[in-house]
């Protein structure tokens with residue numbers, strides 16, 4: 162393996178004998194086969210990569226290769242080595258696409274999956290609403306059956322990439338008289354259909370808009386675009402979380418991207434600020450945190466490679482890594498002082514032109530919210546891992562139409 166992996170093995174052995182994996186050798190036949198394909202296709206299109214099964218190797222055929230974790234790592238490594246990038250369509254590839262594999266009809270799979278995996282049609286995830294984020298099951302967007310269509314009315318918020326998306330995967334309420342989790346259904350939405358309005362939300366990073374609020378007014382969706390059966394919306398949306406792909410941990414502090422604690426320590430150590438013992442102490446403690454998080458990620462990876470079930474480390478890691486990223490960005494901003502207010506200003510002298518620090522600093526408040534807030538993740542850990550009593554939700558068994566959310570929707 163390139164990069165981190167050369168230092169990985171001795172480090173893992175030192176840290177914990179539980180983390181014991183050999184990465185596939187240079188001469189591994191699976192590696193050679195992938196390498197040969199990359200040599201024969203130095204600039205593959207998204208569709209060529211998709212048809213080869215290299216975009217979602219962990220999926221079943223014909224979209225994937227049912228690749229075991231080792232083959233997934235080999236593919237990542239060989240594509241990296243050949244400087245071949247997979248299509249960038251994260252909602253389809255990492256989140257929602259698998260729902261069509263498991264619950265979709267043949268017609269839905271044929272129509273939507275190849276354009277998604279090849280990156281030709283961008284997808285977005287239409288789940289959160291202005292009053293339903295953590296408590297997603299309380300959502301108000303309604304889908305009412307009318308002949309061979311459903312008519313959709315409501316609004317969704319924080320929808321990443323909706324302004325570029327052709328396809329949206331939406332959870333909407335089909336049965337208000339059922340308890341909140343049971344009255345939901347999932348739909349494949351044509352984002353260009355009449356009645357769909359996408360409004361960008363400017364965020365404080367100053368970078369081009371990525372998040373949107375989407376309004377749906379009498380949008381007619383063919384019944385053939387219902388995913389699974391009516392009432393299965395909750396099951397389908399949660400099942401997406403169970404298909405995590407194996408990948409080597411990325412070092413960035415913001416959801417694995419951007420710069421991290423190591424970069425901060427490297428940058429700070431070249432400034433006068435590092436002469437202050439308090440700065441050094443704070444930097445060292447963030448560096449230690451980042452190393453612990455890195456080892457936790459490797460322990461998860463090792464478990465996957467050994468075929469062991471993922472332990473509590475995975476959930477704990479999510480809760481720890483988001484605030485850690487925020488602390489790294491906060492310390493960097495503190496070091497910048499008033500300079501931090503200047504758009505695109507760099508915190509440290511750096512040989513390259515990248516300004517990822519700037520994005521990281523201003524995006525970091527979002528990382529404890531998106532993909533499950535820290536508080537909600539802590540609830541998950543306490544209930545599912547520690548076996549503590551479940552949070553009391555007075556609405557859980559009542560028909561949705563009799564809950565406070567329904568009253569809010571109609572007032």
Ligand SMILES: Cc1cc2nc3c(=O)[nH]c(=O)nc-3n(C[C@H](O)[C@H](O)[C@H](O)COP(=O)(O)OP(=O)(O)OC[C@H]3O[C@@H](n4cnc5c(N)ncnc54)[C@H](O)[C@@H]3O)c2cc1C
Pocket residue numbers: 285286287288289290291292293294295296318319320321322527528530531532533534535536537540552
């Ligand atoms: C960068 C980013 C990208 C996103 N992209 C998408 C997307 O593409 N599609 C989509 O549908 N959504 C998206 N979201 C929305 C995201 O899923 C929600 O922000 C998230 O579910 C939290 O919901 P909320 O913002 O309504 O906050 P709320 O749920 O209102 O939470 C507000 C505060 O209350 C706390 N809280 C809530 N419930 C509890 C509880 N039971 N116990 C303790 N504390 C609680 C929360 O932790 C939080 O601090 C995105 C969000 C971000 C930040």
